[in-house]
Amino acid sequence: MLNRRDFVRLAAATSTVASLPASLLSQAPRKLRYAAVGLGRISLQHFMPGTKVSQYGEITGLVSGHPDKAHKYAEEYGIPASNIYNYENYDQLKDNPNIDAVYIGLPNSMHAEYTIRAAKAGKHVLCEKPMANTVADCRAMIEACRKANRKLMIGYRCQLESTFLQAKELLRGGAIGKIQAIESANGFNIGPNEWRSDAKFAGGGPLMDVGIYSLNACRFFLGEEPGDIKATAYTDPSDPRFKGVEETIGWVMKFPSGVIATCNTTYGAPMESFIRLHGSSGVLEVFGFGYEGIHMTVSSRVRKDIQPHPDTRKDPGQFTTESDYFSRCVLDNKEPGPNGEEGLRDMEAIERIYTAAKKA
């Protein structure tokens, strides 16, 4: 019998994993085989190339409403035609043993349906943020994956990103003392005719799409859920870009520990995104929630030895990490950190923010 090291050497030497007997494969550190659902920018430019160079993941299937596009990328990724699906025959994934999981890179409004159908087809699900358009949908997604005994992860890249992890470690270790206040912003100037600014597809505006990074980062760094939430929002009624969604929304949250967080997001300005944490003994600021270049500064009155190590990976490095992380969760049967409950918590807060913004 081959041990794991032998297997890795053999696999590297022969690239004939598929031809190995199943008894061997079951012991091997095999790759999680993903079908990418939705061939938009995030799948094509980020998740798929990121997974291609990952250690534990590979793209073995595609789901798209555009056959030409699907066939083009199937060729690029060496995917057989039998592993190409569309939104009608998606449920037939259940009969395909060469696909273990799906990556949902669809517009927000489709996350719930395609997660639930994937779970019913016996596939694990890595779903982009925001998890869904409503709390009810998030709950249904969690329940579907629980019933099917499938893993569910939400694509919170930053929770796996090295600067965020270092920052969290520093904060937990008291590097800036007791955290008192947080400010954060994230936003961009959206173009015309984007599904992201149409409530029907996006469920909301910049809060759902990019403000969620500020919200999630606050929760991630503090490890607690917001209590009091207040908000106000604005949409230019003459701007045709915004179909039922806010243009800009600002909100303030009080956490049980007493931290007050103020966050701002817009589709009307190229924001310099950041999250700044003010503690009794210092300041820690992380710059950017983007696909590369995340870095931080720390000013501490209690620790002089801190060396921030910026994330020097180039895009799609964060997606490689995310893909590998979820693959390992499935292969090792471990619950992902940013699981369905994590996505649900954000959506609960988002619904509360929208409700708060409507209050007089």
Place this chain on the structure above:
Amino acid sequence: MLNRRDFVRLAAATSTVASLPASLLSQAPRKLRYAAVGLGRISLQHFMPGTKVSQYGEITGLVSGHPDKAHKYAEEYGIPASNIYNYENYDQLKDNPNIDAVYIGLPNSMHAEYTIRAAKAGKHVLCEKPMANTVADCRAMIEACRKANRKLMIGYRCQLESTFLQAKELLRGGAIGKIQAIESANGFNIGPNEWRSDAKFAGGGPLMDVGIYSLNACRFFLGEEPGDIKATAYTDPSDPRFKGVEETIGWVMKFPSGVIATCNTTYGAPMESFIRLHGSSGVLEVFGFGYEGIHMTVSSRVRKDIQPHPDTRKDPGQFTTESDYFSRCVLDNKEPGPNGEEGLRDMEAIERIYTAAKKA
């Protein structure tokens, strides 16, 4: 008759301004003669030394409850004993022709009374921010100065500061396009036994003292008043520093133009203070509201020629400017920019922020 240039030369040569006939003085660019009311840190370390080296102001009187302290500084500033007052005989300022104006550097709760009494004594008033503890007090101060035909200015240094002025000019000129969102924070870690964290003297917590800079800067840069205001606040009930005031408060404001501003302030952390404006075509950030070192960065997609000129003056340079500015307003009979109405507007917003923070 001496002309102005002759007068200046004569004054410089002889320093005998006081002995010149009144007819000459009335034509001369004479200095505004201030009595400093309250000999705390801001008077002693900032306003008085700043005025000492100013072009149009001088300290000719002192008002203090501590005779020893008053006499010590009277000697330093060459002030005759007849120009030293206390809080009981303060109203006798009306009989002193060598004092034109007062600088109110007292705890917030005393601003209204000592402004109104000064106006009744016929003196112009430069009063520190926050203007008073209540909107009602602000209105009474404005009315008292109006009735007495005396100028009233609130000490909003930043409105006279070079970086703020350059920033306002750039924003007005469209350097970052349409302003969409603002984030700001200001705060510090307060020591024990400060009047600033006692509601009786301060009227409120960090919002009144330092958060007001964020509020005022938003209003100053936008040139409009906030509409919707939401807020949340926290005070550690076990922290003896806070006597009836908030420890941290965050608030969000919607302005008529659609700008959403999120602001945060605390007495529990040494904040890196800033105000960041996000526009459709760029970002402008001013760092600091402090006594020196204010600077900015601008990232503009429409203008590549912007050269920020940081304020290189050392403290008390900003107070020299402030003192000179108010002196010129009085001497030239011009209404100050940051007048009583300006202080009132901030106090109206502050009362609304506190009310909003109490709402469920």
